[in-house]
Amino acid sequence: MNGYYVELVRAHAPLLMIATPLVGAALMLVSGPARMSWLIACAAAVICAVISIDFAATVLTRLAQPIAQVGVALFVDGIGTFSAALLSLVLALVVVAVGATLKDAGASPALLSLALMLALAAGWIGALMARDLVAVFAGVEAAWLAATGLTAINAVRDRAPLNGAFRMLTLGGVGSALMLLGIGMLGRAAGGLEIDALPLAQIRMPNLAGAGAALVVLGLAVKAGVAPLHAWSAVAIGRGGSMISLGVGTLGILGALSVLTRFSAYAITAPEIGAAISAALASLGAVSVVVGAVQAVGSRNLLRLTVYAGVSQAGCVLLSVALGSPAGFAAALMQLVAFAAAALALYGGAAAGRVQSLDMLDGYATRAPLASAAITAGALSLMGAPLTIGFLGRWRLVEAGVGAGWWWAAGLVIIASLAGVFYGGRLIERMYFRRANATYAGEGGVWRVALAPALLAAIAAIAIGLAPGVLLSAAAAASHMLTGLAA
Amino acid sequence: MITAGAPLSLEPTLAAFACALIVIGAAAALVLTNAIKRLAGLVIAGFGALAALAAFGAPGGALIAGVAVLFAQTALGAAIVARLQESYGSVAAAEVDAADAEDDARGPAS
Numbered sequence: 004m005n006g007y008y009v010e011l012v013r014a015h016a017p018l019l020m021i022a023t024p025l026v027g028a029a030l031m032l033v034s035g036p037a038r039m040s041w042l043i044a045c046a047a048a049v050i051c052a053v054i055s056i057d058f059a060a061t062v063l064t065r066l067a068q069p070i071a072q073v074g075v076a077l078f079v080d081g082i083g084t085f086s087a088a089l090l091s092l093v094l095a096l097v098v099v100a101v102g103a104t105l106k107d108a109g110a111s112p113a114l115l116s117l118a119l120m121l122a123l124a125a126g127w128i129g130a131l132m133a134r135d136l137v138a139v140f141a142g143v144e145a146a147w148l149a150a151t152g153l154t155a156i157n158a159v160r161d162r163a164p165l166n167g168a169f170r171m172l173t174l175g176g177v178g179s180a181l182m183l184l185g186i187g188m189l190g191r192a193a194g195g196l197e198i199d200a201l202p203l204a205q206i207r208m209p210n211l212a213g214a215g216a217a218l219v220v221l222g223l224a225v226k227a228g229v230a231p232l233h234a235w236s237a238v239a240i241g242r243g244g245s246m247i248s249l250g251v252g253t254l255g256i257l258g259a260l261s262v263l264t265r266f267s268a269y270a271i272t273a274p275e276i277g278a279a280i281s282a283a284l285a286s287l288g289a290v291s292v293v294v295g296a297v298q299a300v301g302s303r304n305l306l307r308l309t310v311y312a313g314v315s316q317a318g319c320v321l322l323s324v325a326l327g328s329p330a331g332f333a334a335a336l337m338q339l340v341a342f343a344a345a346a347l348a349l350y351g352g353a354a355a356g357r358v359q360s361l362d363m364l365d366g367y368a369t370r371a372p373l374a375s376a377a378i379t380a381g382a383l384s385l386m387g388a389p390l391t392i393g394f395l396g397r398w399r400l401v402e403a404g405v406g407a408g409w410w411w412a413a414g415l416v417i418i419a420s421l422a423g424v425f426y427g428g429r430l431i432e433r434m435y436f437r438r439a440n441a442t443y444a445g446e447g448g449v450w451r452v453a454l455a456p457a458l459l460a461a462i463a464a465i466a467i468g469l470a471p472g473v474l475l476s477a478a479a480a481a482s483h484m485l486t487g488l489a490a
Numbered sequence: 491m492i493t494a495g496a497p498l499s500l501e502p503t504l505a506a507f508a509c510a511l512i513v514i515g516a517a518a519a520l521v522l523t524n525a526i527k528r529l530a531g532l533v534i535a536g537f538g539a540l541a542a543l544a545a546f547g548a549p550g551g552a553l554i555a556g557v558a559v560l561f562a563q564t565a566l567g568a569a570i571v572a573r574l575q576e577s578y579g580s581v582a583a584a585e586v587d588a589a590d591a592e593d594d595a596r597g598p599a600s
Contacts, residue, residue, distance in 0.1 A: 137548075137549070137551050137552040137555050140552075140555060140556075140559075141555045141558075141559070144555075144559040144562075148559075148562050148563065148566060151566060151570075152566060155566075155569070155570050155573065158573070158577070161593070162577040162578065162589075162590075162593070163590050163593060163594075165570065165573055165574055165577055165578075166574070166578075166586050166587070166590055168570050169525060169528075169567075169570050169571070169574060172529075172532070172563065172566060172567050172570060173519045173520065173528050173529075173531075173532060173567075174520075176519060176532040176535065176536070176563050176567075177515075177516045177519050177520060177532070177535060179536075179539075179559060179563070180512050180515065180516065180532075180535040180536055180538065180539040181512070181516075181539075183539035183540070183542070183543060183552075183556050184508070184509070184512055184538075184539050184542045184543075186543070186548070186552065187539075187542045187543040187545070187546035187548045187552070188542075188546060190546060190547075190548055190552075191546040191547060191548075196548075196549070196552070238590070242590075242593070242594070
């Protein structure tokens with residue numbers, strides 16, 4: 004009997020992965036005190052993570068998992084399944100991590116923040132599982148508006164996130180108009196809006212289709228904070244609390260990058276437009292790697308430094324996808340995992356002691372040794388130090404790039420890593436080799452448990468670097484599943 | 491001059507008009523300093539995108555999704571503009587950015 008229910012859940016897994024966080028978000032609005040709501044949000048996020056990971060494990064090992072189609076046109080592919088599992092796992096960790104700082108925002112905004120965080124994840128997962136481009140657009144915009152709302156309502160202790168929220172609205176709004184135009188052009192040229200049909204479609208007007216796909220990529224790149232379209236990210240996240248840094252900086256950007264990877268993987272395998280999309284992604288990626296690294300080097304705020312390092316990492320993801328090969332897609336998925344681990348460790352470690360400026364990191368290791376360990380692991384991963392997931396992701400990109408004759412991409416990755424040594428090393432130097440100039444401002448007692456996700460991410464950043472077998476196989480299976488369908 | 495027998499289509503004209511609306515709206519949303527004018531630019535760009543969808547013959551679902559998103563963006567934008575006015579005493583981007591720079595120099599809020 005239990006086996007029947009398990010199979011039932013598996014058959015409806017994509018829908019449940021979207022519905023569970025949405026139900027959790029709805030419950031936030033009718034639940035009582037903030038702590039109770041937090042527990043409900045944790046339960047919803049953990050259930051979503053369990054369903055997603057089980058589904059990904061089933062799909063990526065069997066390569067054929069029938070799903071029930073109930074009204075909503077969903078489509079299971081390797082990149083979508085892998086990314087949705089990663090996103091839901093990050094959602095669970097983020098929701099647990101924000102527990103300690105719920106009171107920063109006040110009771111009412113805290114409830115709304117948790118609801119928006121769950122809705123944000125549901126939107127991105129929906130976009131990852133959607134079959135046609137209109138549903139992708141709806142999921143992306145739902146997630147983006149939730150992220151903007153999350154930023155705006157958390158401008159309580161500091162007003163700067165409000166300015167960031169308005170920038171998110173304007174830049175994201177322009178991005179959504181471009182995306183909608185691109186969808187119209189692509190649909191017209193390819194004769195349909197199904198994303199999985201794109202690689203096989205008889206494209207009548209390649210120029211129109213290429214321009215449409217490029218506009219969709221551009222619209223998604225704004226939301227992923229890819230340079231030079233990232234004017235919103237540092238303003239929104241740089242002076243925000245843990246709700247914003249973890250919710251938008253980690254979950255939101257990871258979701259946008261995942262959807263961008265999925266869409267680009269389909270567009271790039273369409274013969275008529277593949278070369279143009281590859282060129283667009285490669286140039287956007289190259290600019291992002293360089294601009295992000297330079298801005299991170301010059302940053303004096305830990306949150307902004309993490310944002311800019313993420314911009315550089317996003318550039319590496321785009322470069323990997325631009326290769327247009329299974330090896331490139333697998334490298335992109337590894338980079339997504341590396342980004343998630345580093346962002347969780349850095350933002351989580353900073354949130355534990357409410358650290359913003361780099362000055363506040365001086366002597367942090369003596370005040371908060373565990374948080375410092377998390378930040379150290381995140382920094383090492385960002386700089387691509389050997390035996391970390393960051394190294395693994397970049398190594399796969401270098402391998403795939405050199406295999407395709409893209410030596411310049413390998414060079415850019417090495418430059419990004421060298422810049423990472425500078426800004427990541429600066430964090431470590433401040434935490435371990437300077438005298439403390441401030442007292443610990445984080446939560447004590449039982450709420451220190453909220454540091455656990457940052458530590459888990461830090462441990463994962465090292466452990467996966469040491470034993471990457473399972474993740475590499477999953478990424479390879481995911482990338483082959485997409486290209487296998489497209490062939 | 492319309493030639494007899496030639497297929498008559500308004501699609502290219504409508505598409506060009508829609509693209510022009512998007513460009514004008516996007517430029518206004520990104521360049522203007524007043525937050526309310528930026529929001530108006532966003533609405534213009536959104537209408538342009540909807541017109542483009544119609545010109546390219548997109549299905550009705552796409553138009554409905556576009557309208558819903560545009561409505562949500564406008565409502566959220568209006569709420570944020572009101573909060574900007576309350577917090578900064580201004581909706582001019584330059585003044586808001588200057589106030590943020592001052593806050594930055596002063597250090598994090600306690």
